[in-house]
Amino acid sequence: MRLVTGLTQLPDEQVDDAPAGSAVRLVLGVVVVLSLVNAAIWFGLDASPRNRGYEVVAHKWELARDATAPVDLLLIGDSSCNQGIRPEVLGEAIGGTALNLCAIGSATTAHDAYLLAYYLEHVGRPRAIVVVHTWDTWQRDASKLRAMLWKIPVGSAAWAGRRPELTLSSRERFNANFGGLLPLYSQQISVRALLRSPRGGERIEFLPGGFMPMESPGNTAWLEGNLSEHVALVEHEAFTVSEWSRSGIDATLDLAAAAGVPVLLASAPAYERLAENPSFQAWEDGYEAFLNELAGRDGVSVLLGRPVPLPAEQLEKVDHPNPDGAAVYSRALADALRHTPLEPVAPR
Amino acid sequence: MQFNSFTFGGFLLIVLALNVALRDRRAQNAMLLVASYVFYGWWNWKLLTLIAASTALDYVLARQMVATDATLPPTGETAEVNARRRRMLVRTSVGANLALLGFxxxxxxxxxxxxxxxxxxxxDVDPIVFDILLPVGISFYTFQTxxxxxxVYRRQLEPAESLLDFALFVSFFPQLVAGPIERASTFLPQVQRPRILRAGELVAGVHLITWGLFKKVALADNAAVYADAAFNDMSHASGLGLVLGALAFTLQIYCDFSAYSDIARGCAKLLGFELMLNFRLPYFAQSPSDFWRRWHISLSTWLRDYLYITLGGNRGSALMTYRNLTLTMxxxxxxxxxRWNYVLWGAFHGLILVIYRIVPFLRDDVRKSDGLAGALNLAWRIPVxxxxxxxxWVLFRAETFDQIRYWFTHASLERGPGDVRTAAALAVMWLPLAAVQTVQQLRGDLLWTTRLRPALQVAVLALLCATALIFGQREASEFIYFQF
Structure with a gap:
């Protein structure tokens, strides 16, 4: 029986003769096919984007690049601010203009520093800077930021000289330079999502000042699940600041001080059921103490030391307001801003 | 410098270009030696002194053996002096290499x-512990030297005349850190004569590298996630979860190690060298001896030639043969x-080799029957x-005896949360491998894809690359056999 013979034999390698150049043709053929697949994915993701974080970061850098004159109030920070602060409300409070350049928590405080450095260098000095981060971004390291460098249009060479310094591996340098052109390589998770449902993604609509309105998901189970995750976090861990986040905020404050721009620090909004949790309050005590420590520097003050509690119907996630919640949070910040003098500080 | 890294990709392209540009064999050898030392020094340049010292010592000792033959012809009274001196030289080499490895x-x-x-x-004894850094690939290159x-001692090989040629044999970068463990009798002649880059070999090299990268990045590294989850915290795994963890590691270790060998052999082919075949579809083995003809062949044949046969092989009584088998394993x-669990794994394989020799219906010669009886025979032999x-592999992967005991007392078919998902993920990884390897086994041809039409070859390789890019693990994780 051929099957028995086939299964009992010891297989071997037999190499046939091949026409000259066939290996080169084979490699080139593979490169061409992969290039076509990559192009198809590029168009697919452009029409139907899957990674909200990439879109946010890219949009905020576009806003910074397109700015022709500095605003009065520049907002930098994470998603709680990106989805939580309507810049026009804050601008109105100080009788000027405002721009929301807040991105996402995974970009870390270092991203604030990079974006601020770019803004100061290419656009100019705002009257004041507001920095907003939610309670759990301070623990993060640079790993997620490294994966999204290709969305930041400054080129990999810029990273080494910037503060906080980001030393890139050869893979990360390649990704920072070519990731945008090679989604097959740089956007693994988005490509998987695209393959699962080719028409499943949608483009985010930003408002002109950089605010990203985000509606609630339509059921409370999502929010409750998100609440459980955060409760588990605050019950098992205490508030800490990673070395990376520390260097990020230090670099931001130093940049502002060098430019003579005052900095206002604010805590993010929080789901009211989380805000009532004693473990969360203990966590927030640590966070507030940290903000007060930063406020010890010249030109740095705390705008909101505790989170603004929001009900379920005003939230998308426990720290992400929907447009209604954003209005409430923005008003709270605007009220605080009205009572805060925005005196320029002597440049260092 | 990992094979699955950008750095290695760039390094290989430079070496391939230089190899083509330098037409003189000696210049190519010198370039390959420098490249190999750069490759090895990338991990820790200080360890280069170790490999250089080992190379120099064995080169000199082997040359001395020949010098002994020349000055003291092996006849009459001088034969004994000659033999003693040669014994002393080979013992110095074996002793020095084993001391290096041992330390x-x-x-x-x-x-x-x-x-x-x-x-x-x-x-009451105080422990002595030195902070010793394990040199990458030391087990491979010491066995090679x-x-x-x-x-040379057995007069089966003429020693290398050129130190450069010998140094390249010891340190040839594609196989330096994880094999195959090459024999000088097959490798040195390739170093010593001009090499011709044949188109068929180059095509085979491209196939081997692509298949190897796919196995490492898409299969082994993904299987590792499930194996680690089960073995790193067994108390949280269900009975079925433990079984699935073992199956995941079975996939991981094969795909990881055979991938290294494939890439090493593919790179060697692109440089005009032929390295020995290290795997022949081991999970199609029907008996332990068949398994060792298919798994890590360069090690199993090394152990056979230099340990098992030296111990007496199967030339003595059945009992002595069993002793030799067990000791070798x-x-x-x-x-x-x-680690003791590796010893236990070796003992386990020694034991099943002996059992398969003792029990009549398990013996290898029984499976020679053809027809329906042969098919029925295979129907249980391969799965068993x-x-x-x-x-x-459970013995091999576990880190402590307690883990081994835990696995054997808790593994079952009792399902836990997440097991269906794990089983589905493992099936997605196992099935394509099983499909390709079934074709390879039935055809008896490990490179059957090179015989497809060119357009189909392009499609197959592009599919493997795209799958590895989309579904592979991204961090350039180390190949398992680097630690050995």
């Missing part, structure tokens, strides 16, 4: 074990690392050997 790889292990044993006997001096297990192999 760097096993010193702390044997000290710890001796202290544990002494304390078990009620003696050992085979060289032993072959025990040392083969220990070769993998300084596969199950035994999986059990062996």
């Amino acid at each position: 760097f790889k096993y010193f702390n292990f044997f000290c710890d074990s001796a202290v544990t044993m002494a304390r078990g006997l009620g003696l 050992l085979s060289y001096t032993i072959d 025990l040392l083969g297990g220990l070769w993998h690392g300084a 050997m596969f199950a035994l192999t999986v059990i062996g």
Whole structure:
């Protein structure tokens, strides 16, 4: 029986003769096919984007690049601010203009520093800077930021000289330079999502000042699940600041001080059921103490030391307001801003 | 410098370009030696002194053996003096290589074990522990140089005349850190003569590298996630979860190690070299001896030629043969690392080799029957050997005896949360491998894809690359066999 013979034999390698150049043709053929697949994915993701974080970061850098004159109030920070602060409300409070350049928590405080450095260098000095981060971004390291460098249009060479310094591996340098052109390589998770449902993604609509309105998901189970995750976090861990986040905020404050721009620090909004949790309050005590420590520097003050509690119907996630919640949070910040003098500080 | 890294990709392209540009064999050899030292020094340049010292010592000792033959012709009275001197030289080589291996790889292990044993006997002994860095690939290159001096001693091989040629044999970068463990008798002639780049070999090299990268990045590294989850915290795994963890590791270790060999052999082909075949679809084995004809062939044949046969092989009584088999497998297990579970794994394979020799219906010659009887025979032989192999991998993967005991007392078919998902993920990884390998096994041809039409070859390789890019693990994780 051929099957028995086939299964009992010891297989071997037999190499046939091949026409000259066939290996080169084979490699080139593979490169061409992969290039076509990559192009198809590029168009697919452009029409139907899957990674909200990439879109946010890219949009905020576009806003910074397109700015022709500095605003009065520049907002930098994470998603709680990106989805939580309507810049026009804050601008109105100080009788000027405002721009929301807040991105996402995974970009870390270092991203604030990079974006601020770019803004100061290419656009100019705002009257004041507001920095907003939610309670759990301070623990993060640079790993997620490294994966999204290709969305930041400054080129990999810029990273080494910037503060906080980001030393890139050869893979990360390649990704920072070519990731945008090679989604097959740089956007693994988005490509998987695209393959699962080719028409499943949608483009985010930003408002002109950089605010990203985000509606609630339509059921409370999502929010409750998100609440459980955060409760588990605050019950098992205490508030800490990673070395990376520390260097990020230090670099931001130093940049502002060098430019003579005052900095206002604010805590993010929080789901009211989380805000009532004693473990969360203990966590927030640590966070507030940290903000007060930063406020010890010249030109740095705390705008909101505790989170603004929001009900379920005003939230998308426990720290992400929907447009209604954003209005409430923005008003709270605007009220605080009205009572805060925005005196320029002597440049260092 | 990992094979699955950008750095290696760039390095290989430069080496390939230089190899083509330098037409002179000696210049190519010099370039390849420098490249190999750069490749090895990338991990830790200080360890280059170790490999250089080992190379120099074995080169000199082998040359001395020939010098002995020349000055003292092996006849009459001088024959005994000659033989004594040659013995002394080969013992120096074996002793020095084993001392190197013993110190760097096993010193702390044997000290710890001796202290544990002494304390078990009620003696108060202070442990001696040195902070020793394990040089990457030391087990591979010391076995390679050992085979060289032993072959020269046995007069089965002429020693290398050129130190450069010999140094390239010891340090040839594609196989330096994880094999295959090459023999000087097959490799040195390739170093010593001009090499011709044949189109068929280059095509085969491209196929091997692509298939190897796919196995490593898409299969082994993904399987590792499930194997680690089960083995790193067994108390949280269900009975079925433990079984799935073992199957995941079975996939991981094969795909990881055979991927390294494939890439190494593919790179060598692109440079005009032929390295020995290291795997022949081991999970199709029907018996333990068949398994060792298919798994890590360069090690199993090394152990056969330099240990099993030296111990007497199967030339003595049946009992002596069983002793030799068991000892060989025990040392083969220990070769993998300084841990008792590797020894246990070796002992397990020694035991099943002996059992398959003793029990009449298990013996290899029974399976020679053809027709329906042969098919029925295979219907249980292959699955049983596969199950035994999986059990062996449990011994190999576990980190403590307690883990081994836990696995064997808790593994079952009892399902836990997440097991269906894990089983589905493993099936997605196992099935394409099984499909390709079934074709390879039935055709008896490991490179059947090179015989497809060119357009189909392009499609197959592009599919493998795209799958690895989309579904592979991204961090350039180390190949498992680097630690051995």
